[in-house]
Amino acid sequence: xxxxxxxxxxxxxxxxxxxxxxxxxxxxxxxxxxxxxxxxxxxxxxxxxxxxxxxxxxxxxxxxxxxxxxxxxxxxxxxxxxxxxxxxxxxxxxxxxxxxxxxxxxxxxxxxxxxxxxxxxxxxxxxxxxxxxxxxxxxxxxxxxxxxxxxxxxxxxxxxxxxxxxxxxxxxxxxxxxxxxxxxxxxxxxxxxxxxxxxxxxxxxxxxxxxxxxxxxxxxxxxxxxxxxxxxxxxxxxxxxxxxxxxxxxxxxxxxxxxxxxxxxxxxxxxxxxxxxxxxxxxxxxxxxxxxxxxxxxxxxxxxxxxxxxxxxxxxxxxxxxxxxxxxxxxxxxxxxxxxxxxxxxxxxxxxxxxxxxxxxxxxxxxxxxxxxxxxxxxxxxxxxxxxxxxxxxxxxxxxxxxxxxxxxxxxxxxxxxxxxxxxxxxxxxxxxxxxxxxxxxxxxxxxxxxxxxxxxxxxxxxxxxxxxxxxxxxxxxxxxxxxxxxxxxxxxxxx
Numbered sequence: 001x002x003x004x005x006x007x008x009x010x011x012x013x014x015x016x017x018x019x020x021x022x023x024x025x026x027x028x029x030x031x032x033x034x035x036x037x038x039x040x041x042x043x044x045x046x047x048x049x050x051x052x053x054x055x056x057x058x059x060x061x062x063x064x065x066x067x068x069x070x071x072x073x074x075x076x077x078x079x080x081x082x083x084x085x086x087x088x089x090x091x092x093x094x095x096x097x098x099x100x101x102x103x104x105x106x107x108x109x110x111x112x113x114x115x116x117x118x119x120x121x122x123x124x125x126x127x128x129x130x131x132x133x134x135x136x137x138x139x140x141x142x143x144x145x146x147x148x149x150x151x152x153x154x155x156x157x158x159x160x161x162x163x164x165x166x167x168x169x170x171x172x173x174x175x176x177x178x179x180x181x182x183x184x185x186x187x188x189x190x191x192x193x194x195x196x197x198x199x200x201x202x203x204x205x206x207x208x209x210x211x212x213x214x215x216x217x218x219x220x221x222x223x224x225x226x227x228x229x230x231x232x233x234x235x236x237x238x239x240x241x242x243x244x245x246x247x248x249x250x251x252x253x254x255x256x257x258x259x260x261x262x263x264x265x266x267x268x269x270x271x272x273x274x275x276x277x278x279x280x281x282x283x284x285x286x287x288x289x290x291x292x293x294x295x296x297x298x299x300x301x302x303x304x305x306x307x308x309x310x311x312x313x314x315x316x317x318x319x320x321x322x323x324x325x326x327x328x329x330x331x332x333x334x335x336x337x338x339x340x341x342x343x344x345x346x347x348x349x350x351x352x353x354x355x356x357x358x359x360x361x362x363x364x365x366x367x368x369x370x371x372x373x374x375x376x377x378x379x380x381x382x383x384x385x386x387x388x389x390x391x392x393x394x395x396x397x398x399x400x401x402x403x404x405x406x407x408x409x410x411x412x413x414x415x416x417x418x419x420x421x422x423x424x425x426x427x428x429x430x431x432x433x434x435x436x437x438x439x440x441x442x443x444x445x446x447x448x449x450x451x452x453x454x455x456x457x458x459x460x461x462x463x464x465x466x467x468x469x470x471x472x473x474x475x476x477x478x479x480x481x482x483x484x485x486x487x488x489x490x491x492x493x494x495x496x
Contacts, residue, residue, distance in 0.1 A: 275309035420481030
């Protein structure tokens with residue numbers, strides 16, 4: 001390893017720690033960059049500071065490299081370092097695998113290209129990497145993330161909250177002046193609103209006029225900010241997927257699994273995006289945002305979108321799918337989703353875009369003859385002969401009419417011992433809780449809904465005692481182990 005000083009067309013030098021390696025394919029030697037320290041005039045104050053920093057880090061890298069020799073594996077080396085309290089002072093080394101992935105995905109190159117025409121007093125790619133670490137190791141506010149820079153055995157001395165906020169502006173194509181316009185505009189509106197109740201009617205009209213004009217300008221700037229952010233976000237997704245495909249050549253993006261989740265904030269203040277909605281974390285008052293996510297068969301994300309916290313998950317799918325269609329050339333895409341996203345309008349939307357779907361379905365939505373059939377030896381058996389569980393399926397087809405058009409759907413009824421065991425476990429927990437509640441208090445007709453396993457012993461219009469409804473439990477258990485899958489890909493092999 002050595003200090004590299006590469007001259008740029010403007011006469012300045014890009015300072016980095018580099019290493020010479022031999023390319024296994026071409027058998028020629030080449031230089032790889034380990035860490036960059038920006039472009040500087042070597043005689044300037046910033047240039048001398050960058051060189052000194054590079055030399056100090058190079059010295060430490062060489063020390064660690066030499067210290068690692070003689071160990072059979074990386075784990076032994078880490079254990080030895082953890083005992084070296086004087087040099088490490090309990091520094092975090094867990095970032096190393098992520099640094100390798102970051103470099104494998106060529107993210108340093110991606111972020112460096114974004115800012116090649118922007119003058120910054122920090123390394124944009126290093127700051128983006130630091131923010132990734134912040135989300136991985138200790139998800140928290142930007143202020144908190146900025147305060148933890150000393151946790152890592154890596155020089156993040158340039159990190160501060162101003163630079164973190166600045167990096168988001170840079171990602172949205174906004175310079176410092178444009179960002180300041182936004183901040184000043186918000187403050188100006190606030191100042192004018194504070195004056196409204198202190199002036200006469202004529203002055204009030206002038207203030208209201210100015211507030212409206214300033215608000216309109218702000219909205220235009222914010223719309224531009226959001227548009228630029230989304231554009232660069234799509235470029236980043238495309239870059240990531242292209243490089244993941246190089247690392248995993250047999251990656252299959254034609255089968256995409258869609259799901260929705262919510263992220264809540266420890267805040268009760270809504271702001272037009274962070275809103276109260278149906279929480280998957282069982283939160284009642286906290287604000288949240290909704291995320292729609294598409295992943296491939298390896299569980300690797302393909303694309304995602306964030307939505308307002310009060311948007312229902314059923315209405316999130318189209319935007320994420322459009323991202324895929326607009327940014328990738330995939331011959332065939334099959335959207336896979338659970339039954340919570342099985343809405344006829346969603347299925348029609350998928351079909352209308354020329355795609356296929358495989359979705360879970362509620363038993364109430366399938367043909368009666370299929371619903372009544374129980375697992376037996378006539379079903380197609382899918383389990384391995386050595387497996388300790390039973391599994392099988394039967395199929396049916398139905399005609400679906402929509403907008404004067406009729407098409408076929410394949411319905412698969414699946415049975416699995418494993419699925420049955422899981423449902424039995426969940427039911428046992430609910431019955432246990434219901435029995436405990438009976439002992440604790442008497443429930444009247446209005447609170448009977450606290451458990452579906454309660455039944456009234458006497459007149460439900462009065463305060464009554466209740467007992468567990470064994471008949472309901474039995475009826476539920478008859479359907480345990482069964483689930484339904486619906487697809488418009490009628491020629492598919494159900495065993496797949």
